[in-house]
Amino acid sequence: MSSLLFFMKTGVFDSGMGGLTILKALCNYTNDYDYLYLGDNGRTPYGTRSFETILKFTQEAVEYLFKQDCKVIIIACNTASAKALRTIQQKYLPQHYPDRRILGVIRPSTEQIADFSKTKRVAIWATPGTVKSESYLIEIGNFSPDCLVVQQACPMLVPLIENGELNNEACDYFIKKYWEQTDSQLDNIDTLLLACTHYSILYDQIKACLPSGIKIIEQGSLVGPSWKDYLSRHPEIETQLSRNQTKTFLTTDQVDNFNSLACMFLGYPVKAQKIEL
Ligand code: DGL
Secondary structure (H helix, E strand, O other): OOOOOOOEEEEEEEOOOOHHHHHHHHHHHOOOOOEEEEEOHHHOOOOOOOHHHHHHHHHHHHHHHHHOOEEEEEEOOHHHHHHHHHHHHHHHHHHHOOOOEEEOOHHHHHHHHHHHOOOOEEEEEEOHHHHHHOHHHHHHHHHOOOOEEEEEEOOOHHHHHHOOOOOOHHHHHHHHHHHHHHHOOOOOOOEEEEOOHHHHHHHHHHHHHOOOOOEEEEOHHHHHHHHHHHHHHOHHHHOOEOOOOOEEEEEOOOHHHHHHHHHHHHOOOOOOEEOOO
16 A cells, blocks of 8 residues: 655744744755745734734634645744634644644743853843843743843834834934843843844844844754754654755745835845735
8 A cells, every 4th residue: 555645844933024044954954855934924013912812813823724735834033922822732732733743932941041241141032022021031041040031122123124114324323222221121131132033134234233242042953953953852753844956935925015125135036925914
C-alpha cells in the first residue's frame, strides 16, 4: 500500500510589514522552506488595540493561514504573541487543528536577552499593547532573575514605518524622546531589545541616535537561529514542510503600498496578493 505524502507551508503573520524583518531572518537560516507571509495591513497597528480585538484579529489570520495548508505559523508580531498566542495555543489549536503548530517571538527573545548585558540592565522597546501585557518583564524574570528590565512604549514608530516615514527628522525626534524616557527609568542600561518586529527596519537610525555604548538587539537575530533549532528538534514537523524556496505574500490592504514597503524591508521586489480576513 502506498502512502501519499502531503507537504505543507510555513506561515508567517504580522499586523503589517514588521514581520518581514523576521521572515528575512528565517530565510537567512532556513531558506529551503516555502513561506507564506500575511500582513494585516488593513487593520494595523495592533499595538494600541484591546486584548479582545487583537485576539479576534490574530485568530482570523491563523485560521486563514491554516486553510492555506500551513503546518506551522510563526506569529512574527510581539503584540499578537503577547496578547493572543497562549489563548490560541491552549484553546483554539487543540480543538480545531491539533496536528498544527503556532510559535511566537517572545520566548526566543526573552530566553537569550540577558546574556547580551554586562550590567544586567536591559531596556525593552515595544508597542503599548506588549508593554501593558508585561510579558517581557515576566518571561525575562523567569529566565534571568538577576536581570533588571525596563519597558518603554513607542507608539509613534509603527505608524511612521507603515507610512514609509523612515530616515527622517520625525523619526529621529521620537527615537530620541523614547530613549530619554527609557534612560530616566534606570541607570547603567547597556542593552536595548527592539521588541516590536517593525523597529528592526530603524536599526541604523536608532543606533545613530543612542549613546554609543548601548547594544541594540533586533529580534531576527534571535528568532532565526531559534527556528532552525526548533526544526532540528522536531523532525515530525520538519519532514512535513515543503521545501521549494518559495515566498508568497498576502496583505489585507492595497498591494501597491505593500509591494513598495516590502522591497525596502527585504531588499528585493515582491508581488503581494490582496485577501479578506
Ligand atoms: N510588529 C508588531 C509587533 O511586533 C506590532 C505592530 C503593531 O501593529 O502595533 O509588536
